[in-house]
Amino acid sequence: GEEKWPRGDQKTWTSSMRNVFTETSDVTKSIVNHVQTSLARAPYNLDDFGAYQAAALATRDNLIVNWNETQIHFTRKQPKRAYYLSLEFLMGRTLSNALLNLGIQPQTEQSLSSLGFSIEDVLVQERDAALGNGGLGRLAACYLDSSATQELPVWGYGLRYKYGIFMQLIKEEDGSQLEAPDPWLEHQNPWELPRLDVVYEVRFYGSSERLNDGSGRAVWSGGQEVLAVAYDVMIPGYGTRNTNNLRLWESKPKRGFDLQSFNAGDYEHAVEASNSAAAITSVLYPNDHTTFGKELRLKQQYFWTAASLADMMRRFKNMDKPINEFAEYNAIQLNDTHPTLAIVELMRMLVDEEDVPWSQAWTIVTNTFFFTNHTVLPEALEKWPVPLMQHLLPRHLQIIFDIVRRFFLSVEKKFPGDVARLARMSLIEEGFPQQIRMANLAVVASRKVNGVAELHSELVRKNLFPDFVEFFGKSKFSNVTNGVTPRRWLDQCNPALSQLITDTLKLPRDVWLKDLYKLEGLLQHVDDPKLQKSWAAVKRQNKERLAHFVEQMFGLKVDASAMFDVQIKRLHEYKRQTLNILGVIYRYLLLKNMTPEERKKVNKKVVFFAGKAAPGYYVAKLTIRLIVNVSRVINADPDTNQYLSLFFLPDYSVSLAEVLIPAADISQQISTAGTEASGTSNMKFCLSGGLLLGTVDGANIEIAEEVGEDNVFFFGHLTPDVDKLRYEHTYHPVPVEQKCPELAKVLDAVSSNIFGGNGVYEPLLNTVRQGDYYILTDDFDSYIRAVEMVDEAYQDQTEWIKKSIRTTAKMGKFSSDRAIQDYAQEYWNIESSRVSE
Ligand code: Z15
Known part of the structure; x- marks a missing residue:
């Protein structure tokens, strides 16, 4: 039979039930209440971590209310x-994302501030x-x-x-x-x-x-x-x-x-x-x-x-x-x-x-x-x-x-x-x-x-x-x-750019954040010097945030006026971090051989790497070791370190990506053609206006289709060439000295122990000298030329900024909302259903 609901007096229940707290005063009460009860802590001498815990518990209460409503809603509705x-x-x-999605970020910021905490300091307490x-x-x-x-x-x-x-x-x-x-x-x-x-x-x-x-x-x-x-x-x-x-x-x-x-x-x-x-x-x-x-x-x-x-x-x-x-x-x-x-x-x-x-x-x-x-x-x-x-x-x-x-x-x-x-x-x-x-x-x-x-x-x-x-x-x-979610990978990690986009599009933020194709509206403003100036200022601000972070970590000065060049992803031979670091060494050797006058004409660059290697993956771990030791030599060289510096940031994570991505002028997406299924950080960099230096692989291709080939820097052999090249490597090997002398010099420099190591890098270098399964010897020259093109393009800052705006503008396709829509319609056959307010 029908169950009687609720037990007791319905009015007593409903009049006591709460909803999401959206008023600042309610947020504050809830936070303080959690300090006193859940945390059992004295309100004074609460530290940033305590404030994080209390804010998290207060936010969680809101989530639970909505979560419950949603589960009841769909249990009743019985959809597929x-x-x-x-x-x-x-x-x-989670906290920053939950606040954004609940729409209570400003209230919580205010509330924390009145309690004596800065929200930035509180948010970073979370693991x-x-x-x-x-x-x-x-x-x-x-x-x-x-x-x-x-x-x-x-x-x-x-x-x-x-x-x-x-x-x-x-x-x-x-x-x-x-x-x-x-x-x-x-x-x-x-x-x-x-x-x-x-x-x-x-x-x-x-x-x-x-x-x-x-x-x-x-x-x-x-x-x-x-x-x-x-x-x-x-x-x-x-x-x-x-x-x-x-x-x-x-x-x-x-x-x-x-x-x-x-x-x-x-x-x-x-x-x-x-x-x-x-x-x-x-x-x-x-x-x-x-x-x-x-x-x-x-x-x-x-x-x-x-x-x-x-x-x-x-x-x-x-x-x-x-x-x-x-x-x-x-x-x-x-x-x-x-x-x-x-x-x-x-x-x-x-x-x-x-x-x-x-x-x-x-x-x-x-x-x-x-x-x-x-x-x-x-x-x-x-x-x-x-x-x-x-x-x-x-x-x-x-x-x-x-x-x-x-x-x-x-x-x-x-x-x-x-x-x-x-x-x-x-x-x-x-x-x-x-x-x-x-x-x-x-x-x-x-x-x-x-x-x-x-x-x-x-x-x-x-x-x-x-x-x-x-x-x-x-x-x-x-x-x-x-696709990637524009909430975390634009609004949250790059709030200044999000605000600039909202101002430029003259659309409420929640409209374009739910329909990312709306970014195309930026295109009409590409030539507006005011937008260009603000766009550059946002990038500069994000670079300074990263520079500050790195200065704290390494005790070294980082020049935020230099180009920031970033490759962050799992270490794997197919992703070719080795190609990148060999390219950095090549650049360093060039700089070393220049007169001080010549050096002044060079595009200043700061190169960042981050990523983990599987604990048993020997060659990938050697690559990390090489990057770190090259960075120690390069950063300490007074002849060149104003023009080129290099950092391997330890313990790559989602939160570290949220700092690095908005600060990049360019990202490296340089897998051997046909090996990177899609890549998703490529989309995140482009969303933040970082240009793409990459191979014709994975989603790089579709990114180029969207933004136009003249706004990306492509290099290297194409997928159909790779099998043939590998066949040649096996059956008609040509010594690297003959095939790619510039690369041979770089390999020899490493072998000569100028970055230390006493020969430890030989197994890594030998993956290139013998077999070269990931075709570095075939792509190196083309890679170096692409890097030169990047340097040249960066000299014209106005053109560069325009490319950056155009890139962001064309990222609509790469919202995970579009991807999920595809799955929902073409695969799962499920329908949306909104939980009522
Ligand atoms: C992984 O992260 C990916 C593929 C795998 O087979 C495994 Cl085991 C882990 C990556 C792809 O390498 C990357 O190209 C793709 O963007 C990502 O999955 C998401 O599809």
């Missing part, structure tokens, strides 16, 4: 929902939530922001790692990278709601018995069971009450102690079992673009997908719809192959637990899942050994083999007798051991497959999955070019 499954969410700081490695994880965070802003019923699902990406230290003695743990939860995390009532059991190991009743069902039993506990992170939309959910799972033992072992006196064994359960969500794997086949990583993947699917199934069942309608109410986006086990798990749930016949279950599954590929690098394509899968997930291996068998039959039917094709398309790679190709599984079971930029999506079709395109047809494979 989309779920974004990602092992990484690189969120960064980053760094549950991700790089681009893939940050993309997930941008997509959550855009989903909430567009009032779409989208939830994220991930893991609540106790340790996020490691903290990077640079050793004083030799300049190399050291990793330290990131215990980000040490001080309570106000942005999550522990849901100790939302718990699922997840099984590992054991055995699977098929029921021989012709149903295809099996019973999986025994093994180890662990608990998945939900922690909900609130994701506010900008300019809306809609506040979505990011649900992160934490693992814990089912029982604190295994009583049986305990009674038997085997205390250590009992404690071990409880440790191994907690270990599952203990740490984020810090490898980007490589797979290691570690059992714990597979455990993470299954733990997360099993808990997430159980949760979705429970929500679906609460709606009382027939199971066959599952795909009408649920769309699941797989962020890379990491969550591919979700496909197998849903099959298991449908067949074994819901008693759905195999072919019906397969129809449901193949209508539910969508798969995004983020790389074509072979070392990043996940494969899991069959024996490991057999041991850890015996039932899932059976299901995988059942999928393989049926898929083989259908390929055989379409292409009879084509054994080679079957081998290429198989989900199982033969070998010792056999391996499961997760990408092939994801493709076979998904309704659509997409790459993340036009060129990349083309390579996905032509190089990665050509047989599957032939088999399933072209329309299953498409493109969604990545």
